[in-house]
Amino acid sequence: MWEELKLSHDDVIAVVAPHPDDECLGASFILLTMPERTDVYVLTDGSHGNDEKTVEEEARIRREQFDEEMSYVKPRNFYWLGYEDTTLPQHPEAADTIDFTQYTKVFLPWNESAHPDHRAASVMCCRAIMKQKAHPECYFYEIAVPFNKLTHYADISNLIDEKRRLIDFHSDQACQKDIPCNLNLFRGSFISLYKPVKYAECYLQADPYKIGYCNDILIKLNTFKEDYGLYDRLLEQGIRIKRVMPCDLGPLQEFVRENFADSWADEILPAVINGSCFIAERDRKILAFGCAEATAKGYLGPAGTLPGVRRTGICKALLQRSLRYMIEQNYRYAVAGMPIDPIWDMVNQVADAEVIKDSSCAYMDKLSYPF
Numbered sequence: 485m486w487e488e489l490k491l492s493h494d495d496v497i498a499v500v501a502p503h504p505d506d507e508c509l510g511a512s513f514i515l516l517t518m519p520e521r522t523d524v525y526v527l528t529d530g531s532h533g534n535d536e537k538t539v540e541e542e543a544r545i546r547r548e549q550f551d552e553e554m555s556y557v558k559p560r561n562f563y564w565l566g567y568e569d570t571t572l573p574q575h576p577e578a579a580d581t582i583d584f585t586q587y588t589k590v591f592l593p594w595n596e597s598a599h600p601d602h603r604a605a606s607v608m609c610c611r612a613i614m615k616q617k618a619h620p621e622c623y624f625y626e627i628a629v630p631f632n633k634l635t636h637y638a639d640i641s642n643l644i645d646e647k648r649r650l651i652d653f654h655s656d657q658a659c660q661k662d663i664p665c666n667l668n669l670f671r672g673s674f675i676s677l678y679k680p681v682k683y684a685e686c687y688l689q690a691d692p693y694k695i696g697y698c699n700d701i702l703i704k705l706n707t708f709k710e711d712y713g714l715y716d717r718l719l720e721q722g723i724r725i726k727r728v729m730p731c732d733l734g735p736l737q738e739f740v741r742e743n744f745a746d747s748w749a750d751e752i753l754p755a756v757i758n759g760s761c762f763i764a765e766r767d768r769k770i771l772a773f774g775c776a777e778a779t780a781k782g783y784l785g786p787a788g789t790l791p792g793v794r795r796t797g798i799c800k801a802l803l804q805r806s807l808r809y810m811i812e813q814n815y816r817y818a819v820a821g822m823p824i825d826p827i828w829d830m831v832n833q834v835a836d837a838e839v840i841k842d843s844s845c846a847y848m849d850k851l852s853y854p855f
Contacts, residue, residue: 486634486635486636486637486675486686487635487636487637488636488637488638488639489513489623489636489637489638489687491514491517491518491521491589492588493518493521494588495518495521495588495589496521496523496586496587496588496589497514497518497521497522497523497587497588497589497590497591498522498523498524498525498582498584498587498589498590498591498620499511499514499515499522499523499524499525499591500525500527500579500582500590500591500592500593500605500609501524501525501526501527501593501605502526502527502528502572502593502599502601502602502604502605503526503527503528503530503533503546503569503601504526504528504529504530504546504547504549504550504564504654505530505546505549505550505651505654505657506526506593506602506627507524507526508553508647508650508651508653508654509627509628509651509664510591510593510625510626510627510664510685511591511625511685512640512643512646512647512650512685513638513640513643513685514591515557515559515650516557516640516643516646516647516650517638517643519557519558519559519560520558520559520560521560522559522560523559523560523561523562523563523587524554524557524559524561524562524563525562525563525565525582526550526562526563526564526565527565527567527572527578527579527601527605528565528566528567528568528569528570528571528572528601529543529546529547529564529566529567529568529569530542530543530546530547530550530569531543531546531568531569532568532569532570533546533569533656533657534656534657537656539568539569542656543569545656546654546656547564549653549654549655549656550562550564550653550654552653553650553653553654556649556650556653557650565578565581569601570600570601571601572600572601572604572605572608573600573601573603573604574794574795575604575608575791576604576608576611577608577744577791578605578608579605579608579609579611579612580608580612580615582609582612583616584609584612584613584616584618584620585616585617585618587618587620588620588621589620589621589622589623590609590613590620590621590622590623590692591622591623591624591625591687592605592606592609592610592622592623592624592625593605593606593624593625593627594606594624594625594626594627594629594631594688595607595610595624595690595695596632597627597629598629602627606624606695607695609692610622610690610692610693610695613692613693614692614693615745620692621689622689622690622691622692622695623635623636623687623688623689623690624687624688624690625685625686625687626667626685626686626687626688627663627664627667628663628664628667630667630670630671630686631686631688633688634686634687634688635687635688635689636686636687636688636689637671637675637681637684637685637686637687638684638685638686638687639672639675639679639681639683639684640668640683640684640685641672641681641682641683641684643683644665644668644682644683647664647665647668648661648665651664651665665683668683668684668685669682669683671683671684671685671686672684699839699840699841700819700820700821700839700840701819701820701831701837701838701839701840702817702818702819702837702838702839702840703784703807703817703818703819703820703831703835703836703837704816704817704835704836704837704838705807705810705811705815705816705817705818705835706816707835707836708807708808708811708834708835709834709835710804710807710808710834711800711804711834714797714800714801714804715801717797718764718796718797718798718801721766721796722766722767723764723765723766723771723793723796723798724764724765724766725762725763725764725801725802725805726762726763726765727759727761727762727805728755728756728761728762728763728773729756730756730757732756732763733753733756735770736752736756736761736763736770736773737749737750737752739770739773740752740773740788743788743790744786744788745786748786748788751775751778751779751786752773752775752778752786753778754777754778755775755776755777755778758777759809760775760776760777760778760806760809761773761774761775761776761778762774762775762802762805762806762809763802764789764793764798764801764802771789771790771793771798772787772788772789772790772793772798772799772802773787773788773802774787774799774802774803774805774806775787775806776806776807776809776810776818777809777810777813779821782810782815782817782818782819783818783819783820783821784803784806784807784810784818784819784820784821785820785821787799787802787803787806789802799827799830800830800833800834803827803830803831803834804834807834807835819840820837
C-alpha cells in the first residue's frame, strides 16, 4: 500500500530538474510545502523547448521564467547548471558538482522516463551519490507518464491552484500545463478509495546505489571495424592520438585528477606501464585519455574527454585504439564496465556487443577486492 510522503523540519532537500519547469511539474509539493529547506537544481538551459525560437532566445526566456518562479517560491537556494538542452546523456559529469552529502531527501526525475535527459539526470545523480558515499532518501517524481508502480504520495488537493500558478511562470511551455495536473487528478482518484484525496503527486522511492549501477557489456573483438580515416580527420584538426609513455605519466595524472577523479589518476598506472594507455593531444595539451587493462585483465577504461571537445570523434578514436591493443594481445572479447549510454552507442559503431546479464556490480567488485 502507498505511504503518505512525510517531510520534517529537520530535512534538507534537493529537487533536481533536467529542464526548467520539471521541478514544478513533478515536485510542486516539495517547493510549496518546505521551500526554506529545499535547494533546486536545473541541469539544462531548456533551449530546445520551442521550435519557433532560436536556441539562444529560448535559453534566455527559460532562464527568466525559472528565475521568476524561484522568486515566488523562495527556496533555500537554486542553481542553474546551464548544459544544453537534449545533451545530458553526453555530460555524465553534470551532477558531480552537487554535494549530495548535505541532503536527507533528494527528488529526481523518473529513471525510466521516455525523455533521454530525464533518464540521464536520474542515473548521473545516483552515480554522484555513490561516488560521494552519501545516503539521502531518494524519490523519483512523475511528470506526464505515470509510474508502473509507486511507493509514496502527497495530497496536493489544497495546493493544486498554487501548482498551476508555478506552472504558469513557464508560459513558453503552455502546451504542457494540463498534463501533470490531470495526472495528479488521476492519481487522486485511486487514492480516494482509501483516503479523501482529490489531487496527488506520486513518488517512487529508490535505492541510488542500485540505480547508479548498470550492467557490463561484452565486446566481440572479431567483429571490430576500425575507421582508419578517423585518425586522419583528427589530424586535420591538429589532434593526435598517441600511446602514453612512462615519461608522460606525471602530466597525465595531473590532467585526470584536475578534470575527472583522483581514483582514476591512480588507476591508469598499470595501463601506462603496459603501453595500453592512449591520449589525444593538440599543441601538446591533453584533451582526452583512454585505457585498456588498467582496472583488470580484459577490461576497458577508465577514459575521459574534456567537455569542450566531445562529439568530435576523439573518444571513438581512443576506443578504437584501446580495442586494437586488446586484439594485439590476442583477446577475443573485451569487457566495458558500467558503460553510460553514449559509450554503448559508440561501441556499437565499431563492434558487436551485448549486455552481460546480472553483471551490474562486477566492475565495482573489481575495484573493491581485498586480494
